[in-house]
Amino acid sequence: MLSNSYLEFLINMNIPQSICLKDFDPGQKHGPERVALLVANILGNGDKCKATDVYIEPWVDKLHVCFRVDGVILPSTELPRELGPNIIARLKFLANLLSYRQDIPQEGRIAQVDSLEGIEVRVSTFPTIHGERVALRLFRRENRQFILEELGLEPGVLKNLKDAIGERTGAILFTGPGGSGKTTSIYSCLSHIAKTEKTRRHIVTLEDPVEQILEGVSQTQVSPSTGFDFSLGLRSLLRQDPEVILVGEMRDPETARVAIEAALSGHLLFSTLHAGSSCGVISRLLEMGIEPYLLTSSLRLILNQRLLRKNCPKCKSNGCAACNNTGYQGRLLLLEAMVLNEEMRRAILNRADRTMLEEIFINNGGITLVSHAIAAVKAGLTTREEVIRVLGSADCASVLYSNQGD
Numbered sequence: 001m002l003s004n005s006y007l008e009f010l011i012n013m014n015i016p017q018s019i020c021l022k023d024f025d026p027g028q029k030h031g032p033e034r035v036a037l038l039v040a041n042i043l044g045n046g047d048k049c050k051a052t053d054v055y056i057e058p059w060v061d062k063l064h065v066c067f068r069v070d071g072v073i074l075p076s077t078e079l080p081r082e083l084g085p086n087i088i089a090r091l092k093f094l095a096n097l098l099s100y101r102q103d104i105p106q107e108g109r110i111a112q113v114d115s116l117e118g119i120e121v122r123v124s125t126f127p128t129i130h131g132e133r134v135a136l137r138l139f140r141r142e143n144r145q146f147i148l149e150e151l152g153l154e155p156g157v158l159k160n161l162k163d164a165i166g167e168r169t170g171a172i173l174f175t176g177p178g179g180s181g182k183t184t185s186i187y188s189c190l191s192h193i194a195k196t197e198k199t200r201r202h203i204v205t206l207e208d209p210v211e212q213i214l215e216g217v218s219q220t221q222v223s224p225s226t227g228f229d230f231s232l233g234l235r236s237l238l239r240q241d242p243e244v245i246l247v248g249e250m251r252d253p254e255t256a257r258v259a260i261e262a263a264l265s266g267h268l269l270f271s272t273l274h275a276g277s278s279c280g281v282i283s284r285l286l287e288m289g290i291e292p293y294l295l296t297s298s299l300r301l302i303l304n305q306r307l308l309r310k311n312c313p314k315c316k317s318n319g320c321a322a323c324n325n326t327g328y329q330g331r332l333l334l335l336e337a338m339v340l341n342e343e344m345r346r347a348i349l350n351r352a353d354r355t356m357l358e359e360i361f362i363n364n365g366g367i368t369l370v371s372h373a374i375a376a377v378k379a380g381l382t383t384r385e386e387v388i389r390v391l392g393s394a395d396c397a398s399v400l401y402s403n404q405g406d
Helices: 004-012 031-048 082-095 157-166 182-196 230-240 253-265 276-287 293-297 342-349 354-363 367-379 382-393 393-400
Strands: 053-058 063-069 076-081 105-110 118-127 131-139 168-176 201-208 218-221 244-247 268-272 299-312 328-338
Touching: 031 053, 031 063, 031 082, 031 131, 053 082, 063 082, 063 328, 076 082, 076 201, 082 118, 082 131, 157 168, 157 299, 157 328, 157 367, 168 182, 168 253, 168 276, 168 342, 182 201, 182 244, 182 268, 182 299, 201 230, 218 244, 230 244, 230 253, 244 253, 253 268, 253 293, 268 276, 276 299, 276 328, 293 299, 293 342, 299 367, 299 382, 328 367, 342 354, 367 382, 382 393
Parallel strands: 168 268, 168 299, 201 218, 201 244, 244 268
Antiparallel strands: 053 063, 053 131, 063 076, 105 118, 118 131, 299 328
C-alpha cells in the first residue's frame, strides 16, 4: 500500500492519487502493464511538482523514490522493494539500455514520454549493494524564452555581462556546482546575441546534453563514448567559421587549451568550469597548464553563481500547501562577476594564489556571493538558513549572523 509520506506528498502538491500500489502485482500476471502505469505516474508526479530530478533507490526493505524541487530533495516515497527490478527494467527499455546488464553504470535518454508532452528524460543507472539506483533528469522542452534582463541580475553585473557579450573576442566563463543555473545564464546570453544584434553572428554550441533548443543557434551534442568529446568537437568546429562558441564544459587541459586559444583568435567563447569562486577559475586554469599570459589576454568576464530558494510569498516562510510546507517557493540567482583589471592581470602573470586574487578582487570593489546573500536576506527574499545551506561555510555563517542586527 502507499506510504503515508507519499500520500501526504500527493495531497500537498494537489496531485491525484491515480494509481494505488496495492493493485500492483510484481509477478508475471499484469506485471508489465501495471509497472508501465507506475513509471508513468512517477514521471507525471515529478512533472506536476516541477521536479528537476527523480531518484529511484533500493534500500534494504524498501524502494525509495525522491523528487528534487528547487534544488532540494523532498521526503522520500516508499514503495515495495520487489517492484524495483521491474521499474528499472521499464526505464531501461524506454531509454534503449541493456536490461540484462545490472553490474555496470549505463546512461540513456527517453526522447518523449507518452503521457507527458514536451518532456525528455535523461536516465542514469548505477549498481549498488541493494540493486540498481536510477537518476532521472527531466528536461522540459516548452517554448521557453531566455531573456537576459529576466535573470534578476544586479544592475552592475548586468552591465558587465552585456559589455562582455558585445565584444567579438575573448572568453566569458561561468562556474558553480551542478544545478546552479549556469546553462540558463549562458542560454540567455546566446539568445541575447541572436535576437538583439542587428548584424547576425554565427553562433554554435557543443553541449552534453543539449537541454533546450535555441532559435538562431546551431547546437551540437557531443558523445564522449564514441570519441566525439569537447576537445575533438572544438578543433573541428573552428573550421566551420564560427563567431560565437559555447563549449559546455572545460573538463580537461586539452579542451581548456583549445578553448582559450579560440578566444584569442577572433571568437567570443562561453564555457563552464568547476571551481569554488571566480578567482578559483583562474587558479584551476593555471593548474591545467594554461600559461598566465594567455589568461590575461583572453578572459573577458568570470561569473560565479548559485541559486537560493525564495521565501514563499503566501505564507512568509511559515509553510503552506503552495510551497509543500517548505516555506520556500521559486529561486533567485546570486551572481559574482569579476572583470580583470590591470592589478588582477599583474597578479595572474606573477602566478598569485587564490587568496591573493580574492583580496585584489574585493579591494577593487568586487561583490562576493556572501555579500549578495546578505543583501537578499536583509531584503526578505530568503533566509540565513538557506544561504548557509547553499554556500555552506563556517565563515559564511559567522558573517551572516554578525549582520543579524543590521
